[in-house]
Amino acid sequence: MASGAGEWSAEQIDNYETLISTTDVELLKRAWRNEKASPEILPFEEALVKRAKEQIQLMEETVDDFAESGHDPLIASLYQMDLDRAQFLLRSYLRVRLQKIEKFMFHIWKMDTYRNRLSIEEEKFTERCIRDIGKHLEETVLSKLPDNYQSVLKQSIISEEDDMVPEPQLDTFVVAKCERATRPLYLDGSRQSASFDSRQFAILTCL
Amino acid sequence: MHGRKAYELVKEFANGDKGHLKIFNNELFEQVIEECNEHHNALQSLIRKMQEEGLEVQTARNADHYGAFIHHLSLIRNKRCLMAYVHNRAEIIRELAWKVGLLHELPGEIQEKFSDLEEQYFKDHSKSLKSYMSQLSLDVNVDMVPPKDPYIKVRVLEDLGSGIILSDKSANFARHSMHFLKRTDAEQYIARGLMEELTG
Numbered sequence: 001m002a003s004g005a006g007e008w009s010a011e012q013i014d015n016y017e018t019l020i021s022t023t024d025v026e027l028l029k030r031a032w033r034n035e036k037a038s039p040e041i042l043p044f045e046e047a048l049v050k051r052a053k054e055q056i057q058l059m060e061e062t063v064d065d066f067a068e069s070g071h072d073p074l075i076a077s078l079y080q081m082d083l084d085r086a087q088f089l090l091r092s093y094l095r096v097r098l099q100k101i102e103k104f105m106f107h108i109w110k111m112d113t114y115r116n117r118l119s120i121e122e123e124k125f126t127e128r129c130i131r132d133i134g135k136h137l138e139e140t141v142l143s144k145l146p147d148n149y150q151s152v153l154k155q156s157i158i159s160e161e162d163d164m165v166p167e168p169q170l171d172t173f174v175v176a177k178c179e180r181a182t183r184p185l186y187l188d189g190s191r192q193s194a195s196f197d198s199r200q201f202a203i204l205t206c207l
Numbered sequence: 208m209h210g211r212k213a214y215e216l217v218k219e220f221a222n223g224d225k226g227h228l229k230i231f232n233n234e235l236f237e238q239v240i241e242e243c244n245e246h247h248n249a250l251q252s253l254i255r256k257m258q259e260e261g262l263e264v265q266t267a268r269n270a271d272h273y274g275a276f277i278h279h280l281s282l283i284r285n286k287r288c289l290m291a292y293v294h295n296r297a298e299i300i301r302e303l304a305w306k307v308g309l310l311h312e313l314p315g316e317i318q319e320k321f322s323d324l325e326e327q328y329f330k331d332h333s334k335s336l337k338s339y340m341s342q343l344s345l346d347v348n349v350d351m352v353p354p355k356d357p358y359i360k361v362r363v364l365e366d367l368g369s370g371i372i373l374s375d376k377s378a379n380f381a382r383h384s385m386h387f388l389k390r391t392d393a394e395q396y397i398a399r400g401l402m403e404e405l406t407g
Contacts, residue, residue: 053345077357084354084390091350098339098347102301121342128335133297136328141289144240146247146282155283164290 024051025086032093037175039168041100041108044119045093052090059083097122105129106153106165175203209281213239213288220292228299231322236289243285250278300325304333305348306398314400349394359390360405367401 008016031045063083066076101108101118105126108114118126134152142150149155153162216235223229253275257264264272300321307313313329321329340346367380378386385405386393396402 080357081354084350084357088350088354091345091347092353094343094345095347098336103298121339124342125335125339128338129332132328132331132335133294135331136297136324137290137293140293140322140324141240141286145243145286145289149243149247149282149286155286156279164287166294 028052028089032089035096041114041117043117056086101126104168107167173203210284213285216292217288228320230320239285243282246278246282250275300329301332358387361386361388361393361402362405363402365401
């Protein structure tokens with residue numbers, strides 16, 4: 001490059017970012033970020049989580065080996081730090097999902113779209129959550145109310161739909177980063193089109 | 208007054224500190240339940256009256272119909288308030304289950320704020336979380352804050368003695384003593400309020 005070793009061309013940066021963005025850590029980071037920012041539960045990244053777990057285990061073994069063999073403690077602690085970060089990402093990802101489940105369990109359970117996004121373990125967890133809170137509400141409140149008003153999901157027997165189920169508020173704003181330049185898009189059914197450049201940030205409605 | 212008591216109940220919760228529980232207001236709670244049953248009795252007697260007058264309950268639109276309707280709406284409102292009260296408290300209870308329930312008994316001063324049923328719910332939910340984690344063989348209740356450094360400085364707040372052996376060493380954790388520990392080791396003691404992290 002004529003401009004010197006310190007500066008990279010846009011193409012090189014793009015190539016570098018594409019390469020980096022395909023590593024599992026980066027993918028996990030993206031999944032975690034998306035999950036944290038979205039009001040509803042997103043599809044579970046099963047393969048990614050499995051790979052991340054395996055890699056973490058491998059790292060743990062490496063760190064243990066270092067500790068046993070009396071390797072340079074600085075190197076060991078660098079590995080440890082990297083390991084800690086990966087573990088945090090994975091745990092936080094799973095945790096954010098569980099917290100969404102706890103909050104909107106009835107809603108997630110009755111909508112097939114959401115239910116299919118859960119992992120097997122999460123599905124079991126949701127089931128147990130519903131059972132527990134159902135029992136709790138039943139014993140504390142519902143069993144003491146008149147017959148026609150005892151449903152957890154409905155206000156009374158004459159409600160046609162489930163009108164007591166907390167739902168995530170989807171009509172909200174999200175900040176999005178554009179991965180690739182787009183064609184002009186018509187968002188929100190508006191007449192004005194907008195196109196986005198690569199790596200541009202935008203605030204959009206979620207729906 | 209229709210719905211006044213239920214309103215007070217919800218208001219009491221809403222006025223509390225965020226994330227903190229007050230003692231379960233059993234007295235007010237029972238009064239609202241009582242009110243619900245009164246509404247239901249009034250509702251039924253109005254419907255009976257309409258039936259005795261030979262009116263079609265579904266279609267008739269006389270004073271009794273609207274009276275019954277008001278009772279129905281009041282009942283629903285009360286139900287919503289009761290449910291909101293219990294549901295929002297349950298949310299705090301779940302938070303507590305995340306923080307402490309998986310490792311230890313709850314401290315007494317929190318436990319006495321619970322109703323008996325809430326105590327049961329706390330245990331049930333902690334178990335559900337535990338079973339999720341054991342299926343995954345991964346603890347999701349540690350690492351609550353992003354790690355900056357593998358080691359942190361902590362001060363011991365309560366006398367823990369020397370009985371505790373951490374993954375790489377054991378030390379005398381006397382009250383007010385300060386240590387430089389692995390974050391993963393210290394985290395559970397911080398969560399229980401036995402140690403505090405020193406920053407800065």
